[in-house]
Amino acid sequence: MSMPFYVAPEQQMKDKADYARKGIARGRSAVVLQYEGGILLVADNMSRTLHKISELYDRIGFAAVGRYPEFENLRLMGVRFADVRGYQFDRRDVSGRQLANIYAQTLGTVFSESLKPWEVEIVVAEVGDTAAEDEIYRITFDGSIVDEQGFVAVGGSSEHVSNQLKDRFAADAPLSAALNAATHALAHENGEERELEAGNLEVAILERSRQHRKFRRIHGSRLTSLIEEGKRGTAATAAETASDSGDGNGTGDADEADK
Secondary structure (H helix, E strand, C coil), X not given: CCCCCCCCHHHHHHHHHHHXXXXXXXXXXXXXXXXXXXXXEEEECCCCCCCCEEEEECCXXXXXXXXXXXXXXXXHHHHHHHHHHHHHCCHHHCCHHHHHXXXXXXXXXXXXXXXXXXXXXXXXXXXXXXXXHCEEEEECCCCCEEEECCEXXXXXXXXXXXXXXXXXXXXXXXXXXXXXHHHHHXXXXXCCCCCCXXXXXXXXXXXXXXXXXXXXXXXXHHHHHHHHHHHHHXXXXXXXXXHHHHHHHXXXXXXXXXX
């Protein structure tokens, strides 16, 4: 008679976490960040139909990485919840925090009770009336929820992307500069630079000044022009920095000569 196979609960959880992390890391990253007009969502995604970025409700956006069927189920669940709550009560009663909590509970239950965890990592972002009221939540495969400040990167080599983004992030940056910071971080995802063009990107914003529904996708010629504008701005800033550095060196040499 064979002995029953036993695996310690701690080992089971570790194995499931490792499995989920590996699945999520195989995909490309997405970033969500504040800019002067609201919140920008950018994903490295060549598909025109399988969206990683979507609208959940009037002021709330959704970004996800991992297995598409799994995070699409979560997106639909969030949309249904928001629609019902907004209809029963008031549209302003639907919040990003509520949706983030529901996602966290769902993913936590799946992770602890199912043999296979969901290979997803998602972001729920809500644009406020002011930048101080913006909310960005990251929810991981095990139901952990983090209230992020300013920006967040998920999926792929998210830690490396986040480090790249940190160097260029500014909450009051214009849209073109914020998009440039996001695409620069995504282009250096694996430590090697690659070219990211409009066709490789899925981009949307939660626009603070827009009436009613704040979510708006950016694509086509508008996206291309924003990318070019961001590149010009970065080049101009680099030239200014080089010029200032040169002036500083000249002054320093003169000072040394006077001594």
